[in-house]
Each structure stands twice: as structure tokens, then as C-alpha cells.
Amino acid sequence: MLALCLAATGMAQQYTKDGELLLPKDYRQWIFLSSGIGMTYSDTASKDPAFENVFVNPEAYRGFLKTGTWPDKTVMVLEIRKSESRVSINKDGRVQTSVAATEVHVKDAARGGWAFYGYADNPEKGKLFPKTANCYSCHEKNGATDTTFVQFYPTLIETAKKNGNFKVTE
Numbered sequence: 001m002l003a004l005c006l007a008a009t010g011m012a013q014q015y016t017k018d019g020e021l022l023l024p025k026d027y028r029q030w031i032f033l034s035s036g037i038g039m040t041y042s043d044t045a046s047k048d049p050a051f052e053n054v055f056v057n058p059e060a061y062r063g064f065l066k067t068g069t070w071p072d073k074t075v076m077v078l079e080i081r082k083s084e085s086r087v088s089i090n091k092d093g094r095v096q097t098s099v100a101a102t103e104v105h106v107k108d109a110a111r112g113g114w115a116f117y118g119y120a121d122n123p124e125k126g127k128l129f130p131k132t133a134n135c136y137s138c139h140e141k142n143g144a145t146d147t148t149f150v151q152f153y154p155t156l157i158e159t160a161k162k163n164g165n166f167k168v169t170e
Contacts, residue, residue, distance in 0.1 A: 013075050023077075080102070
């Protein structure tokens with residue numbers, strides 16, 4: 001019943017009493033922002049690069065389209081999948097396979113603004129990353145819009161620019 005009530009109010013995030021973030025079960029039905037392969041902060045490429053798929057809750061997406069910034073209660077799911085080559089009839093390119101990791105970036109003013117959650121220990125309940133984690137400073141420094149990597153979401157770049165909310169990053 002609680003899940004139905006939350007769905008009816010449009011809330012994309014639910015927390016446990018311990019402050020963990022429940023992974024939204026329907027996130028793959030949300031707005032698909034982009035997919036990257038082999039995204040890394042290192043100069044060394046992986047021989048088996050991962051795919052990174054980004055989904056955002058529909059309410060936040062609609063809000064972004066109006067203002068060029070993410071509204072409160074935005075939830076972005078980063079689903080990192082392993083990749084393989086030479087699968088089935090594929091002779092060269094890479095295809096996505098199993099989920100390797102899941103992380104969530106949430107904008108929640110009631111909890112202090114943007115936060116990151118990881119699901120390494122439990123695929124359903126994410127633990128809050130400490131504010132000292134590199135993701136916070138990296139997103140603050142390199143995020144093109146509102147600490148998010150809109151520069152990698154081609155369908156949103158013009159909206160952010162049109163609204164004066166796009167920061168060019170290196």
C-alpha cells in the first residue's frame with residue numbers, strides 16, 4: 001500500500017528508517033538519458049569496457065525541459081553493465097550483459113540537496129556515500145548543469161544552454 005501511495009504522489013525516492021535509499025523498481029521505465037561505453041577517469045582503457053546507462057524519473061525530466069535545471073526530488077539511476085563481444089551473431093561490436101553496479105544521484109532538499117547512493121552490498125537498498133567521496137567534488141567541478149553531467153546527455157544540452165544553466169567543462 002505504501003508503494004502505491006508513493007507512486008500516486010509521484011515520489012521517485014523512498015528511504016528506509018536507516019536512511020538507505022530503496023532502488024526504484026521501475027527505473028528502466030523512466031526516461032533514458034544516455035549510454036556511454038568505457039567511461040573512465042583514467043588514461044588507461046579497459047579491454048572489456050562497461051556500459052553506463054542513465055535513467056531519470058519522468059517528473060524531473062519534464063521539470064528540466066521547462067527550466068534547464070533539475071527540480072527537487074530528481075532521481076538519476078546509473079546502471080553500469082558489463083560488456084562482451086562476439087555474442088551470438090555479433091562478430092565485433094560490444095553488447096551489454098549483466099549489471100555490474102548501480103548508483104543513484106538524488107536531489108532532495110529535505111536531506112541536504114544532491115547525494116549519491118551505492119548498491120554494492122544490497123541490490124535493493126543503497127547506502128549514502130559520505131560527502132568526502134570523490135563523486136561529490138567531481139560532480140561539483142565537472143557537472144555542466146546542477147552538478148550533473150548534462151554534457152553527456154545530448155538531448156538536454158540545448159535546453160540547459162537556452163536557460164543559461166550550462167557550464168562548459170574540460
